[in-house]
Every structure is written in structure tokens, then in C-alpha cells.
Amino acid sequence: MPANKVLIIGAGALGAFYGSLLAKAGAEVAMVCRSDYAHVLNTGFVINSYQWGQYVFKPHQVLRTVQDYQDTADYVVLCTKVLPELNRVELLRPVVAETSTIVFIQNGVAIEAELSHAFPEHEIISGLAFICCNRIEPGKIEHLAYGRLTLGSVKNAVSPATEQLVGLFQQAGATCVASANIIAERWVKCLWNAAFNPLSVLSGGLSTLAIIQTQEQLVRHIMLDVLKVANACGYRLGLELIETNIANTHAMPAYKTSMLLDYERGQPMETEAILGNAVRAGQAANIETPYLATLYALMKLTELRLSK
Amino acid sequence: MPANKVLIIGAGALGAFYGSLLAKAGAEVAMVCRSDYAHVLNTGFVINSYQWGQYVFKPHQVLRTVQDYQDTADYVVLCTKVLPELNRVELLRPVVAETSTIVFIQNGVAIEAELSHAFPEHEIISGLAFICCNRIEPGKIEHLAYGRLTLGSVKNAVSPATEQLVGLFQQAGATCVASANIIAERWVKCLWNAAFNPLSVLSGGLSTLAIIQTQEQLVRHIMLDVLKVANACGYRLGLELIETNIANTHAMPAYKTSMLLDYERGQPMETEAILGNAVRAGQAANIETPYLATLYALMKLTELRLSK
Incomplete structure (x- = not known):
């Protein structure tokens, strides 16, 4: 079975950390890094986890923008903050292929509709991270406590894509659960x-x-x-x-x-x-x-x- | 008729300004100055008013504490901030004579009862200042706008003592009104x-x-x-x-x-x-x-x- 292809948009603490877990599980993880591009391209991320100790995560690809991604992602994972000045649909549009599953691991309520309307034919997974994790300098992430990730389809169900993604995180040793009631x-x-x-x-x-x-x-x-x-x-x-x-x-x-x-x-x-x-x-x-x-x-x- | 004797407790912008008006009206005004004592003793207050221009107010007495007041005040006027750590009754007790009227020109609601309970036999006047007035350095007061003072007995009436005090402020040229509904x-x-x-x-x-x-x-x-x-x-x-x-x-x-x-x-x-x-x-x-x-x-x- 070929490796899962994952594109992570948003290389803050959360994106880098969960990206590193998917890489641990054997996925080909590409990362869109806005601010730390050069640094991450050269040295990858250094992650210091209370759970897994210190390790280096070298993404399969390091990209400056979503437009630079030339591959077809199985999972496009949005890990940015949710801000009015940041158009989530525009960020996703160029990289969501017909076969891609959209995932967002983000804070907030009532943030599903925007994506469901823009991508009505796609599987969309909503993720909630309970984690204490900070970017302390470019490319340097500290995972201080917790780490549980809850995933569920925005249709408030556990889809096969959800189960597969949960499986990947679990393979990496993470605490990840599927929820049929994610909203x-x-x-x-x-x-x-x-x-x-x-x-x-x-x-x-x-x-x-x-x-x-x-x-x-x-x-x-x-x-x-x-x-x-x-x-x-x-x-x-x-x-x-x-x-x-x-x-x-x-x-x-x-x-x-x-x-x-x-x-x-x-x-x-x-x-x-x-x-x-x-x-x-x-x-x-x-x-x-x-x-x-x-x-x-x-x-x-x-x-x-x-x-x- | 002998001059009215007034003791002002609290020599911030408000106390100094209204004290200066009572002095303009011929009252003998003593001021309790906590922080600016030495400065005020030497040079008095310099008041720069949008209404009356710049003038110097030299109190009849400058005192460090209420305990230093040896006279009998017709009006004891409380002009401090209202703060939990500042006991208003303790401040007044040493200087409220049998014949003194108590006045407080202070912010806040439900601040009457404390004084009414402590001085049940005394006339107590509640004052509300609508004024923009700041202490900009020791002994230096700027009166920037407004100035209206409303006075009324805490029994929600206009007493003779209220009328007399209103008269004094008006004599000084201030906008001062009596209210039968001060609470x-x-x-x-x-x-x-x-x-x-x-x-x-x-x-x-x-x-x-x-x-x-x-x-x-x-x-x-x-x-x-x-x-x-x-x-x-x-x-x-x-x-x-x-x-x-x-x-x-x-x-x-x-x-x-x-x-x-x-x-x-x-x-x-x-x-x-x-x-x-x-x-x-x-x-x-x-x-x-x-x-x-x-x-x-x-x-x-x-x-x-x-x-x-």
C-alpha cells in the first residue's frame, strides 16, 4: 500500500506537531511554512515532547505557499488560526483534489459551514486538539502536556476516512479518538x-x-x-x-x-x-x-x- | 459675620479646586494634604482654570493629618477617592465637632449609609462634581472643563446648611445647585x-x-x-x-x-x-x-x- 500523502497548511506548533506524528506513521507529509520556510527547509523541525522526547521532523516537502504543492494529497490538513483576515477556502482551493479529504484542526465554533459550502462533494473532518504545545523559536516546538486529538466528520458521523486518519495517529502512538458528535x-x-x-x-x-x-x-x-x-x-x-x-x-x-x-x-x-x-x-x-x-x-x- | 471655617480632607485636584472656590468666597479653608504637604505649605496651590485663568490658592492652614486640625470646622469636606482601604469615618471622627456639617464630594453609589450611621446627629451633605480637573504635579491643578457641583442632604432634601454652602460656591462664581434628590x-x-x-x-x-x-x-x-x-x-x-x-x-x-x-x-x-x-x-x-x-x-x- 502506498504511503498516505498529507499536506499540512499552517506550520505553527499544532501543524508541526501533528504533521510529525503522521510522518512517524509513515505518511508523506508536506508542510506549507509561511514564516519559518527557510529554517524548516534547511533543518526541519526540532520537537521537544514531554511524551516522546526530542526528535527531528523533516517534512517530505517544505513549501512556501499552497500554490507550490504539485502533488495530490489524500489529506489536506488546515492547522492555521481561524482569523477573519485569513480566507480558509482560498487556502484550500488550489490543493483540494477530487480524492482529497479535508481536515481542519482548529479552534472555534460554527466554523464548519464555510468549508461545507465551498466543498460540498468532499469529505470534511473536524479535529479538536487538547494539547499544550508552543513554537518557541523558528522550527522549534515544545510539546508540554496533553495531546489528545478528536476527529469526526462535519456530518456528525464517523466516516471511513475519519477512521483511517484516526488509525494513522494511533499508529504514531498518539491518543486519537473518533467522534460521531464532533460539532x-x-x-x-x-x-x-x-x-x-x-x-x-x-x-x-x-x-x-x-x-x-x-x-x-x-x-x-x-x-x-x-x-x-x-x-x-x-x-x-x-x-x-x-x-x-x-x-x-x-x-x-x-x-x-x-x-x-x-x-x-x-x-x-x-x-x-x-x-x-x-x-x-x-x-x-x-x-x-x-x-x-x-x-x-x-x-x-x-x-x-x-x-x- | 465671622468667616466660615472649612476643613477639606483630600488635597487632590477636586479638593484643591473646590477649596480654592470657598476661599474666594471668604471662607477660612484648611487643607489636609497627605502627599504634597511640604510643597503646598511653601507655595500653596497653583490652579490653572479654563474659567478663572491662573491663580494661587494659599490655604488658611496646611495640615499633614486630620489630627493636626485644632479648630472647629463649620464644614468638614471629604474629597478623597472612595477606596476600601481608606476608612472615611476614621478620617472624619477627629474633626467633626458638634456644630460641624459633614460634606462629601466623592464618586460612587451607596456611600451615604456608612457616614449616616457613624454620625446620626449630624447634617450630612452629599456632593456630586461634574468637572474635568487634574493634578498635574505637586500643588499644580488644571481645571480643563465643566465644574458644576450639585449638593443635597443625604436625607434627600435641601437643608439650610446645604443652601448656605451652595451660596458660598455661587459667591465664588461657581455653578452650584441644590438638589432635593441627591441620591x-x-x-x-x-x-x-x-x-x-x-x-x-x-x-x-x-x-x-x-x-x-x-x-x-x-x-x-x-x-x-x-x-x-x-x-x-x-x-x-x-x-x-x-x-x-x-x-x-x-x-x-x-x-x-x-x-x-x-x-x-x-x-x-x-x-x-x-x-x-x-x-x-x-x-x-x-x-x-x-x-x-x-x-x-x-x-x-x-x-x-x-x-x-
Whole structure:
């Protein structure tokens, strides 16, 4: 059986890490590297994993842009941030062949429709990464904790392509599971993200632990707003998820959210994907989300101030 | 008729400015200056007013602490910020004589009870300043805009002592009015303060204009929360106040709130007096204030971060 061909778009920590796992499993992995192209072309990625130790990942191809890819990918995997200024469909269009499966391992809710509409005939897999993984310098990735990947078809089912991809990740030794309910799982992840990401930024840099230890009730209110929207959208999330999330955050070490890291580095934040989309989904379903909407508005004000 | 004796506690911009007006009107004004004592003792205050030009105000007495005051004041005027770490009753106790009228020209809501309970036999006057006035260096005050002072007894009436004090300010040429409804007016001022003060800080430094131009709906929601609490507390504020406040803020020049100035200077903010008291008044009256409560919680997180 010939090796699977994988094209990863977005060579940040997440893309490089999961790309390296697919390479471990024998796939031919090409990477589109925007900022670190020259460095990665020369030396590949050095990945320092709490789980697998330090290893080098040399992609099968290193590309500057998607247009440079001349092959036909079995899997085109989108690992960029989800930002309004970054057109996901335009990124995918040039490299999605008739036989390609589209995968996105990205944050946010309500980010499926854009791709389903643009590629109605294609299998599209939604991926959720629970991982603590940072790019510390060009080509250098630190995998600090966790790593679980959940994959499922955007049709909210486990497709054969999903199973095959899950198998590849598992072959590499990763914790990867298939879900027949991936859209709901996205909302579950959003419970946590929509609370702690903006609170860490708007407080000017507090850790998750400082936040939960002093403002648990606010966190609960925000999560309840998200849960109400998810339920109104047809994804039944139980109330107990909120208490589980709160208890887990108390138990976690003091953690800097990804949005806070972006904020501190002056990089664009996933405000729209995580908060804006949730607020708009609530509006569409006629659900009031005062806590969530306040955080969203404050993040927009913060972005406005940063742009000045 | 002998000159009125006035003791002003708190020699910030507000205390120095209103003290200077009472001196203009012929009162013997003593000032308690914590930080600028030596400077003010030597050279007095230099006040640069858009209305009266530049003038020097030499207090009748300059004191380091309230304990140093040996006279009997007709009016003891509290002009400090309202902060949890600053005990207003303890500040007043040593200088409130049997015949003294207590006056506080301070921000915040629900800040009367503390004084009424401590001084049940005394006339207490609540003052609200609508003024743009800053201390730019020790002993140097800039009066940039506005200046109106509203005074009224905390019993929500116009007492003779109120009328006399209003007369003194008017004698100095100031715009000063008596109100028989000063507690409600405090809530009216809180509509604006509770929205723009925290939004300017939490956005990291936006002006009132940038805020109202981009997040008018959020401002409306916050003001509505405050209005509901005020009404539940028995102070009937009309909904039209919200639209007037919004329209006025659009018409004002881009303005930095006092809380933002404190934030930028690393000085304590009146989070509790403006937001905390409003939220707690809502809780006591069983009124939900999700927008206000989110801002309050975020300000507490910001203060926590600043304390680290």
C-alpha cells in the first residue's frame, strides 16, 4: 500500500506537531511554512515532547505557499488560526483534489459551514486538539502536556476516512479518538475557551488558576451562556459539564491560555472564531448571552486599542 | 459675620479646586494634604482654570493629618477617592465637632449609609462634581472643563446648611445647585461612570469616543443594568436618561476617564464605590445585572493582576 500523502497548511506548533506524528506513521507529509520556510527547509523541525522526547521532523516537502504543492494529497490538513483576515477556502482551493479529504484542526465554533459550502462533494473532518504545545523559536516546538486529538466528520458521523486518519495517529502512538458528535464536542471545548481565553487577556495576563480561584461565579455564568447557545443549536450539553470544567481548571496547573500568548506576542487572536461565532449563533437562535457578549465586546475594544 | 471655617480632607485636584472656590468666597479653608504637604505649605496651590485663568490658592492652614486640625470646622469636606482601604469615618471622627456639617464630594453609589450611621446627629451633605480637573504635579491643578457641583442632604432634601454652602460656591462664581434628590442624582451619574470607567480600563486605554462609536449597544446594556438597580432601590430614573447619556458621549470630545487615569498612573481605582456598590445593591434587591457584574469581576481580576 502506498504511503498516505498529507499536506499540512499552517506550520505553527499544532501543524508541526501533528504533521510529525503522521510522518512517524509513515505518511508523506508536506508542510506549507509561511514564516519559518527557510529554517524548516534547511533543518526541519526540532520537537521537544514531554511524551516522546526530542526528535527531528523533516517534512517530505517544505513549501512556501499552497500554490507550490504539485502533488495530490489524500489529506489536506488546515492547522492555521481561524482569523477573519485569513480566507480558509482560498487556502484550500488550489490543493483540494477530487480524492482529497479535508481536515481542519482548529479552534472555534460554527466554523464548519464555510468549508461545507465551498466543498460540498468532499469529505470534511473536524479535529479538536487538547494539547499544550508552543513554537518557541523558528522550527522549534515544545510539546508540554496533553495531546489528545478528536476527529469526526462535519456530518456528525464517523466516516471511513475519519477512521483511517484516526488509525494513522494511533499508529504514531498518539491518543486519537473518533467522534460521531464532533460539532457538539466543539461546543464543549468552547465552554472553556470562551471563558478563560478572554478573561486571561482582559485581566491583562492572569493564569487560569488565578481566574478560577477568584471569579468562579463569572466563569460559571459565561459557560452557561455558551451552553444555552449550544443547546439552542441542537447540541445537547449537560449542565454537569460546567462543573466538571470548573473542577478541572482548579486542578490544572496555572496555565496561560493561547489567546493570552497571542496577546502578549502581539499576534492576532481568535476572538471571532471563539467568541464572535458563539455570540452570533446565540443571536440567530434568539438566546441572550449577556456575559459572553460583554467579553466579546471587550475583546473587540481591546483589538481596536491594539490597532491604534 | 465671622468667616466660615472649612476643613477639606483630600488635597487632590477636586479638593484643591473646590477649596480654592470657598476661599474666594471668604471662607477660612484648611487643607489636609497627605502627599504634597511640604510643597503646598511653601507655595500653596497653583490652579490653572479654563474659567478663572491662573491663580494661587494659599490655604488658611496646611495640615499633614486630620489630627493636626485644632479648630472647629463649620464644614468638614471629604474629597478623597472612595477606596476600601481608606476608612472615611476614621478620617472624619477627629474633626467633626458638634456644630460641624459633614460634606462629601466623592464618586460612587451607596456611600451615604456608612457616614449616616457613624454620625446620626449630624447634617450630612452629599456632593456630586461634574468637572474635568487634574493634578498635574505637586500643588499644580488644571481645571480643563465643566465644574458644576450639585449638593443635597443625604436625607434627600435641601437643608439650610446645604443652601448656605451652595451660596458660598455661587459667591465664588461657581455653578452650584441644590438638589432635593441627591441620591437619585448619584445613580444618574453612576449610569455613565459604571459604563465608561471600566470600559476605558479594560480596553487598555480607549477614550470615551472610541468606546461609544464601536460598542454603543454594550454601553446601553450596562446603563440599563444600573438603571434597573436604581429603580429597584426606589430612585426612579427614566429610560430616556440612557439615550441622553449616549448622545452626550458621542458629542463630547474623546475623553480619558478618571479610572483610566488612575490605572495609567498605577493608583488605586474606585472599583468598589462605582461598580461593587452598584452590583451589591442589585443583589440586595434581587435584580440581575449581568453586564455590570461582568465588568466588576473583570476589574477585580485586573486589580488582582496589578497587585502581583
